[in-house]
Amino acid sequence: xxxxxxxxxxxxxxxxxxxxxxxxxxxxxxxxxxxxxxxxxxxxxxxxxxxxxxxxxxxxxxxxxxxxxxxxxxxxxxxxxxxxxxxxxxxxxxxxxxxxxxxxxxxxxxxxxxxxxxxxxxxxxxxxxxxxxxxxxxxxxxxxxxxxxxxxxxxxxxxxxxxxxxxxxxxxxxxxxxxxxxxxxxxxxxxxxxxxxxxxxxxxxxxxxxxxxxxxxxxxxxxxxxxxxxxxxxxxxxxxxxxxxxxxxxxxxxxxxxxxxxxxxxxxxxxxxxxxxxxxxxxxxxxxxxxxxxxxxxxxxxxxxxxxxxxxxxxxxxxx
Ligand code: ACO
Numbered sequence: 001x002x003x004x005x006x007x008x009x010x011x012x013x014x015x016x017x018x019x020x021x022x023x024x025x026x027x028x029x030x031x032x033x034x035x036x037x038x039x040x041x042x043x044x045x046x047x048x049x050x051x052x053x054x055x056x057x058x059x060x061x062x063x064x065x066x067x068x069x070x071x072x073x074x075x076x077x078x079x080x081x082x083x084x085x086x087x088x089x090x091x092x093x094x095x096x097x098x099x100x101x102x103x104x105x106x107x108x109x110x111x112x113x114x115x116x117x118x119x120x121x122x123x124x125x126x127x128x129x130x131x132x133x134x135x136x137x138x139x140x141x142x143x144x145x146x147x148x149x150x151x152x153x154x155x156x157x158x159x160x161x162x163x164x165x166x167x168x169x170x171x172x173x174x175x176x177x178x179x180x181x182x183x184x185x186x187x188x189x190x191x192x193x194x195x196x197x198x199x200x201x202x203x204x205x206x207x208x209x210x211x212x213x214x215x216x217x218x219x220x221x222x223x224x225x226x227x228x229x230x231x232x233x234x235x236x237x238x239x240x241x242x243x244x245x246x247x248x249x250x251x252x253x254x255x256x257x258x259x260x261x262x263x264x265x266x267x268x269x270x271x272x273x274x275x276x277x278x279x280x281x282x283x284x285x286x287x288x289x290x291x292x293x294x295x296x297x298x299x300x301x302x303x304x305x306x307x308x309x310x311x312x313x314x315x316x317x318x319x320x
Contacts, residue, residue, distance in 0.1 A: 003177025004129040004137070006302075006318055007071065007168040010064025011288030012057045013046040013275065014162050020044065023158060027151040036158045041251020045161030045276035047146045053087040055096035057164035058142035061284070062097060065166040068291065071136065076168075077106030078134035080125050082117025082280035084309070085144045086110055089199045097140065106134060113185075114193070115247050115308025117141055117280030118165070122304070122316050123181030129171040140166040141280035148195055150207040159249070160208075161276035165284025176298070179317040182230050189218065189311040215307075219253050222313045223305050224260060230303065230315040238262050240301055242320075243290070247306030248272035248282035257305070279308065296320045 018026070020033040020043060036042050048057065058081055066073055081094040094108035113120040118141040125137045142164035149157040169178075192214045197206035223246075231237060238261035246254045248271050258268040269286040278285060283304050290296060300320040307313035 002130055002171050002173060004126040004169045005172045005174070005177040006320065007170055008065050008069035009165065009167045009284055009287035009291045010061045010066070010068055011285040012060035012064065012164045013285070014048045014052055014057065016047045016049060017044050018047055020158065027157070029154045029158070031154045031158060039252070040159055041273050042159065042276045043273050046163055048144045048162040052144070054083045054085055054142040054144055054164070055087045055093045055100065057162070058093060058140045058166065059097045059100035061142065061164035061166040061288070062101060062138050062140055064288065065138065065168050069168040071168055073101040073103050075136045076101070076103055076138050078125065078128060078137040079103070079106070079108035080121045080137065080139050081110045082113065082121040082141045083110060083143055084112055084114050084117065084195065084279060085147060093142065113308065113312040114310060115249060115277070115279045115282070116306040116310065116312040116314050117308070118283045119181065119304060119306045119314040119316055120183060120312065122178065123183055123314065125169055126178045126181060129169060132171070135171050137169040138166055139169060139284070140164065141282070141284050143279040143281045145208065145277070145279055148205060148208045155212055156208060156210045159277050161278050163275055163278040163281045163285050165281045165286070165288050167284050167287060176319050179319060180230065180233055181314060181316040182226050182233070183314040184222070184226060185310045185312045187310065193309040193311065216250070216253070218311055219249070219307045220256060222307055222311070223253070223257055226313055226315045227257070227261070227303065227305055230317050234317065236301070241303045242267065242300035243296065243302045244268045245283055245286055245302050245304040247308070248275060248286060249277045
């Protein structure tokens, strides 16, 4: 059977690290390090420098992923970028990354599903690879949420950071690779987590608005349901999962899911404490970190899950 095998992951984090106290002082926020840690688990985040964009960071993450896979850029024939903070409305961030990597063949496009973007992009790439439309794909999540923050909204602006992550997928015969992806959306909840306006309505980039507690309730229920859906599609149970690779929005949600699956804490990848919520970049960034530490072993079962603006949510199961 042909599967989309995950050959490697790479990441990029901008150099500037901002702690909770520094963020509060910089924007005159009525908050505290203790509140942010207790409610979200976040200690610090990285912010892009003025010249850095979703494409420059995405290209850096892709380079690391390609190097780790031992693959030359010329072998890539599909690039899918998940981002809600593209360099520009068009062309796609993906083609800017394609050019930065010196790739002149294949196809490249962006996809938007907010924090679920990487799961959606992985699902689309998997379908294209198994259909024979491409052989080697880069799937990238890259975000500059610092550019869409309302710095006067303390309930939201403390939660996000910038960064990029990438994986290299290859269509290969065998047991390793993506087993299945399970995608959902319900646009009735568009307004509880959205960017106000944008180039197509107001003419300028808008700011992020989130009804945090409402999103929190959806996250707990919808993530549990989609994880159950993914596992039962293969007759698998929580005991079969080697690694939970969750979207990094809130440590309380992540730990809750880990407990529900009965996984020991060391089997749940956590970066939210250091990266904050990097939206579509958070899952591939966590994978890149785990790969650098040599955590994944052949045959390991990875369970990825995310929820974000849309609302959108989904899960993917993959055999390393
Ligand atoms: N510092 C201090 N106090 C604050 C802050 C702050 N930064 N922000 C809010 N508060 C206050 C509130 O005003 C409120 O005060 P009140 O009780 O006097 O009214 C109190 O703290 C509690 O606020 P809540 O919003 O109820 O806090 P909660 O425990 O729900 O935590 C949080 C908020 C962290 C946002 C949480 O709801 C959450 O993580 N939600 C889910 C986020 C998520 O998963 N998003 C999906 C992905 S994002 C994407 O797709 C782009």
